[in-house]
Amino acid sequence: MVVSSTVVELTESISRESFKRFNCSNWSDLLLPETVEGFKSMINVGAHKLPWIPDFIYRGVFENMFNNRKERSELLAALIVPDKDANTNTNYSQL
DSSP: OOOOOSOSSOBHHHHHHHHHHHTOSSHHHHHSOSSHHHHHHHHHHHOSSOOOOOHHHHHHHHHHHOOSHHHHHHHHHHHOBOGGGOOOOOOOOOO
């Protein structure tokens, strides 16, 4: 799954707000689901009005998509910048 955002840095406060909104406790819960139902939830967050998809498609994609779960979880955790270290200067020059 590709995650795109206009956020300059993924801070702790942005993460907390997102966790409340998506009813999860960390990014791994949402982006690295452990069940087919969790995978369906992840897809529903990222897509609008999907057509009906049979369960065997979800199951097949889920089984092949999420390898190296531990390493991916560590990378997701490393993306979060502490609020005190966040760069709030977003005045970039337009060349």
